[in-house]
Amino acid sequence: MAYHKEETFDKDITESLKDNYARILEQLGEDPNREGLLKTPERMAKAMQFMTQGYELNSLDILNSAKFEENVSEMVIVKDIELYSMCEHHLLPFFGKAHIAYIPNGYITGLSKLARVVDVYARRLQVQERLTTQILAAIRESLNPLGVAVVIEAKHLCMMMRGVQKQNSVTTTSAFDGIFLKNNVTRNEFLKLISSKLS
Numbered sequence: 668m669a670y671h672k673e674e675t676f677d678k679d680i681t682e683s684l685k686d687n688y689a690r691i692l693e694q695l696g697e698d699p700n701r702e703g704l705l706k707t708p709e710r711m712a713k714a715m716q717f718m719t720q721g722y723e724l725n726s727l728d729i730l731n732s733a734k735f736e737e738n739v740s741e742m743v744i745v746k747d748i749e750l751y752s753m754c755e756h757h758l759l760p761f762f763g764k765a766h767i768a769y770i771p772n773g774y775i776t777g778l779s780k781l782a783r784v785v786d787v788y789a790r791r792l793q794v795q796e797r798l799t800t801q802i803l804a805a806i807r808e809s810l811n812p813l814g815v816a817v818v819i820e821a822k823h824l825c826m827m828m829r830g831v832q833k834q835n836s837v838t839t840t841s842a843f844d845g846i847f848l849k850n851n852v853t854r855n856e857f858l859k860l861i862s863s864k865l866s
């Protein structure tokens with residue numbers, strides 16, 4: 668095999684989560700020993716660890732690992748970054764897109780690093796508002812740019828599957844600082860660019 672990707676999980680945590688999930692299945696009226704559910708507690712334990720791995724990742728390490736001195740001052744935009752997170756109120760997924768822009772002030776970072784920073788904070792228990800500002804703060808701290816803008820559009824399963832059962836509502840959150848805050852023209856240019864479709 669030329670390529671092999673290995674996932675590793677903490678054994679003790681996985682075992683303990685597995686026991687807890689088996690009990691939860693029981694309390695929900697299921698039989699954790701029936702065939703289809705035999706491996707479910709272990710799968711849940713691993714899936715939840717995967718989806719909360721962001722607690723162990725450091726966004727500054729990621730951004731700084733590809734930080735380069737560069738004398739440009741044009742807006743850098745990465746739009747439509749896929750995002751999957753979990754609301755901290757119901758542990759149900761919310762998912763959508765993040766759009767990020769910054770105006771360099773002597774330094775740039777790898778474009779893929781911006782997408783990875785989204786995952787660092789998305790793979791935790793979140794509220795969309797905090798996710799938005801945490802991404803902004805990480806870019807601000809690493810690159811000290813002239814301005815940062817983050818917009819997130821997401822659908823929340825806790826609103827779609829339960830509660831008000833609104834299937835088509837999209838929640839939009841935004842955070843701006845520096846030039847994006849002070850200068851309407853720059854902010855509008857960003858908003859126009861993220862809403863336009865590439866032809």
Ligand SMILES: [Zn+2]
Nearest residue numbers: 754756757825
């Ligand atoms: Zn929720």
